[in-house]
Amino acid sequence: MGIFVIKDTAGNEAHDVGIVLEGVAVLQDLHRVAFATSMLFGLIYALNLQYPRKLRFTFEILQKLIMELDGGELSIKAQHFKSKLHQ
Known part of the structure; x- marks a missing residue:
């Protein structure tokens, strides 16, 4: 599960932004990483997927603190x- 960005060698602009699930590119031409991130969360919910084990806390922070979705227990x-953010 992840977001990919393909850049042209001539510039810094992204040529393609997409989402990969289980080794298959399921969405492409999303144009922005922020939009791809929100689409990834939508796919995780719609397909009832679990976060990757090594990234579960990263996804939890993104979901519950940054995006303010599912404000349940942390x-x-x-x-x-x-608490470190609010010091």
Whole structure:
């Protein structure tokens, strides 16, 4: 599961932004990483997928603190991060 960005060698602009799930590009031509991130969350919910184990806290922070979705209970690590943000 991830977001890919293909850039032209001549410039810094993204040529293509898309989403890969289980090794298959499921969405392409999304133009912006921020939009691809929100689409990835939509796919995770719609397909009832679990976050990748190594990135579960990253996804939790993005979902619950940054995007303010599903404001349920935070894990201990997310609570510590939130308290550091508000210091």
